[in-house]
Amino acid sequence: MRIRNRILGGAALTAVLVGSGTAAVGASTSLSAARQAGHSRLAASEASGEAAGGKLWLYEHDGFKGGFAGFTGTDRDLTDNYWYGTSRRVDNGASSVKNQTRYGVTLYQNVGCTGAHSYERPNSEDKDLSNNDIRDNRTSCVYFHR
Template identity: 35%
Template sequence: MRLSRKAAGIAAAVAILSAVVPATAAVASPRSTCYGGRVCLYADFDYNRGQADHWRDFMQDDSDFSDNNWLNWDFSNSWESMDNDTSSVRNRIGCSATLWQHPGFTGAHSTFMNNSNDGFLANNAIDDDRASALDIWCR
C-alpha cells in the first residue's frame, strides 16, 4: 500500500513530534515539587507561577546568598543573584528552617516548620526580596 504525499508528510511530522515531545515533557519544572530533605526558595510569589522560573534548593545552612545564583527551570544557571530576591518558600527538610534578612543569620527573620509552604513572603517578618541567609535547625 502506497501513501499519498500528504499522508507521508503527516506521518513524518508525527514521527518527528513524537521524538521531540517526550524529551521536553520529561523535564518537569522544579517549582511543581520540592523533594524531601530540601528547603526550596523561589524568586517570585506563589512558587513562580506565571513568572520567570528561578528557584534554588538547599540541604544545609547558607550564611550568605550573595555568592549564589538562581537556577532556571531546566537546572541551568540563571546568572542572577538570589541575594535579596526570595518571594516564596517550601520546607521539606524534616525540621525548621529560618530565612534571615542579613548574611551571618542576623536581622529580621521568619521560621518555617517542616512541610510548610509560603507563597507570599511579604506577609512575614522576612518580607519580600530581603532574604540573605538560610539557617536549618536539624540539630
C-alpha cells in the first residue's frame, strides 16, 4: 500500500493506492465542496481574499479571471503548481496578479528566480501583466521580499 499526498490550492488530497492499482481517494471538505459547486462561493471568496487574505494570487487570465493560485511565501519552481481545482499548470500561465500581503513580491520568468522580472508592491494588483517586464504567461517563480 502506498500513500500519496498532494496540495491543491491549499487543500490536501490523499490517495491510498491498494493492490493492483485501485485507489481510495479522500480530499478535504473545502476542495470537495468547491469542486462540486463549480468552485462557486468558496473559490470566489478565496480568490478575492475574503476567506484567506494575506496571499499573493496569480490568475490565469487578465482581469483576475480564470484559474487562480495563492502563495504565502517564495516558490522558486511553479512547474509543480496547478490552478486551483484543475490539472492545468500555473507555470508560464499567469496573466494578472493581486498581492494582498504586506511584502513586496517579484515575479520571475525562469525557475530559480532568474531572467525577466516584475516587482509587485505590497497590497497591490495588476489586471494585465502583458505591459510589465515579466509579460503575459511567463511567470515561473514568485519571490517574497521579507
